[in-house]
Amino acid sequence: MTSKDQASAPEIRFDRVSKVFGSPDAPSGVFRAVDDLSLDIGRGQLVALLGKTGCGKSTMFNMIAGLSEPSEGTVLVSGQNPFRNFDWFRGKIAIVFQNDRLLPWRTAIQNVELGLEMLDIPKAERRDTAKQWLSKLGLAGHEDDYPHALSGGMRQRVSIARAFATNAELLLCDEPFSALDEITAQKLRTEFARLVRENGKTAVFITHSINEAFDIGDRIVVLKRPARIAHDIAMSADVDLEEREKIRETIRASLSQ
Template structure:
């Protein structure tokens, strides 16, 4: 008997009102997929295809219009507090609190979880050190480079030891070299701790490097292609998958903004 999926989207639809108040549009329509525990899934798609809406549904920040989102038997929106400390999010921009030092920013989640302040500080220092930020504990965000700030935000997400990591294009605003280094660090940390992760990106190579599985979305957020990045897929089969993803993405018309 196969193990029950850790994350399950069942026929999920999310409808929003149009900004001008005239009618509605579906950002996600009857989306269904499963993610196993410890799996890293990369979600790829063009801008406006509903990746971020799917992300917010999974984070429990918005409620599905219909269908069900389920993480280990619980609904992230309805059972919001059940997921305290269980989900860590790395956003596209670092979202550091400007009034907190790097150390205090990493401690934020731990503070919210009511961890002992001394223990929290130790954990935060350890994570900053792991991400190469020793010596910058007392720096305010404005004194850090973009790459350093994103490292702090990764440390903040990992520090609470979440079961699920969610990343919304976390390296898209960084230069290629910094993004490559951070991506490698991120993957090492995810694999080392056996986390389940959902990684949103619009870079094909990044999706193929990061994901155990790549889901390609078409608008409104439905799976147009799926590839498992195991065995031969990372080596000889890589080019074929890349070509297929490119083909699937090019089939979609450019987004007409609502």
């Protein structure tokens, strides 16, 4: 692939991907989580993968992250196979999980530094980078606080700062605000989306909440079980309130089936 082809290629590509768990001989039989799925996600897009529990969102997430490989078809990230070339993605993908996954024996700034340590960034540089990102996430003055002294929202801000600090091009988010109250979650969603756009990142955000998908996504991909695309909706700034409500009702109807 030439450099020109790489520049125009999608950041993430699912090409006729299926994922099957189990076997016909197993007591529980075969479970098909993803079925003949084709999906391209371009560089710089913020995409919400929306669907009910069990529709295959997490399976897709794991294949993008290189934690699982498809049973059929091809998954490419930045033109590479994330499962077979796992080491190539070191520092290129950052993940924000459902819970903050902070190390309780490390301070906020030490938790943000963790990814930078793994990338062998010099101590002074990683300390400065971590401090900058904590400040951007509204945590200036809390650098030396341990996780037990922080609220749930503050801990998730530390987790977000840790992801952005690595300067990874691709951010994968697995329902990172689902454990927070709605007011705190909405503030963090808005802030997260702003940071993604300001820093030119590509982000895939898994959610089962229609409201969250609307808050986050430049594009909403609605999935039905086993993971198949029911709707692929571009959410530009010029979509008015009436059109948004029509889209919302279409999604509700699809997910209720």
